[in-house]
Amino acid sequence: MSQEILLETGTNEFEILEFFITTKQCQQKLTQKSFFGINVAKVVEVIENPGLEITYDNVNPCFMGVIPLRGAILPVLDLSKWLKLDREKTKNEIIIVTEFSKQTAGFLVSGVVEIHRLDWTQVESPDKLVASYNDNCIVGIVQIEDKIIQLLDLEYMISDLTGIQMEPKTDIFVSETKFRAAIADDSKLIREMLRTSLREANFEVTEFTNGLDCWNHLNQMAIDIQHDSISKNTCYDIVITDIEMPQMDGFTLTKQIKKHAFLKNLPVLLYSSIITEELYHKGQSVGADEQMSKPDLHKVPHIAAELIKQKSRINN
Incomplete structure (x- = not known):
């Protein structure tokens, strides 16, 4: 098909x-x-x-x-x-x-x-x-x-x-620096998996059940920071998002972030159960910084931390 x-x-x-x-x-x-x-x-x-x-x-x-x-x-x-x-x-x-x-x-x-x-x-x-x-x-x-x-x-x-929840952990990654991550997924199970693994790795996590809620939150946060309503320290270090979601999918969310003047340097990690070669190219076309499949979600904390560090070196 x-x-x-x-x-x-x-x-x-x-x-x-x-x-x-x-x-x-x-x-x-x-x-x-x-x-x-x-x-x-x-x-x-x-x-x-x-x-x-x-x-x-x-x-x-x-x-x-x-x-x-x-x-x-x-x-x-x-x-x-x-x-x-x-x-x-x-x-x-x-x-x-x-x-x-x-x-x-x-x-x-x-x-x-x-x-x-x-x-x-x-x-x-x-x-x-x-x-x-x-x-x-x-x-x-x-x-x-x-x-x-x-x-x-x-x-x-x-x-x-x-009874499979996530790939077994061979070694537990813990970031030396505390990072802030926004995650977007309509699956309660996947959000729970990500929340647990990220918090264990020294991430502060904010969750969204669809791409549109995540985008509205990020957009409003950018406006507030630019108007000095809130501190720049409240900005996220990374967005971790599923592709398939109600209201706004992960591709569109990534595209919106990457074309936004203030948010464009925010790393985006895309994941899905269906990362085919075609979908991988589509993720690249909207500016995703990294892509992975759901069975590899146990690797998210380490990959997310590396993406944040890479972006920080480039921006500085």
Whole structure:
């Protein structure tokens, strides 16, 4: 499937694959469809379910088994089980094959609908609409005509199912100088990981759940500093941001920072579960100082400190 999620870097656009899970209505013979979306860049292909069934002796009820696919073994997970939905078994069920964070997995769903090109400003906070789900699994909602599409945090699902939180620490880095970092990510899990590792490394951390909130804060901070309303010491030493976020993505946030007269020298570290060669070039085009994939987030404190030192030497 196409990896071209942005026609032009920094346009704040992305694409989702819309799919649905057919569920049973309580004490009724009726069914209903719940609609979800995932970033197209994480989708490798869509295949028909070859006949996998839930086996109730599995340690994890979400795990359906494995299937051979192009010379490899693909683990398949029942997405409805993780979302605690009572899926109605239907004909022509689909497995969405995904690849992100250096992991490949298949997700069983009832069917796929179509691909939508969207602007991140169309993505809203899930709030009460997804109160019945785990509060980490839905990162945003999009309304298309009269339909609500819920955007899934697949990284959280994989972490939740496997128990993997972050790569093990072989040696703990602690900065001699206390630095200030602004981090932007819509995933509560990733923010918690970054907050913990950065604070252990002697960073003061301010968190934002999307790129727009981060940008508004940075822009206002720049205005206040220039008007002597606040001290220059309150300025951040680095911005660490995800690429995929509601309201404003990481590419657009980086582009805004790098074209700002006061903020342009602020180092920006971009990360994502989908750092392909194409996305790496897009990050370079908007001025990102460094880019990395989410499985390498344990390296963030050391890399961030080195970026800050490099920028300081250049600016001085």
